[in-house]
Amino acid sequence: MKQHEKRLKEIEKEFIKVALIDAPGTILFGLGLYGKFAADGDAFIPMLNNQQLVNAFLLLGAAIMAWGAFMMIKLAKEKSRLQNLQG
Incomplete structure (x- = not known):
């Protein structure tokens, strides 16, 4: 039982x-969406007017967010399994 509790704390x-x-990925993705759909050539940060950079933000942000989601699901499943073993 002690090992389960220790692993739960680690999780x-x-x-x-x-x-x-995951937070920077979400920020990058949000900036990319702003640059792509809302800035219309007049972004509050001039680099968001560069569509190649905006596309890179979207791609990198999405990749980081996908990794984050994968890891969260993996950890949640392990946490649930350990809690079921305990109780």
């Missing part, structure tokens, strides 16, 4: 790490 820490890594 909680990993959730935080994944969320911290």
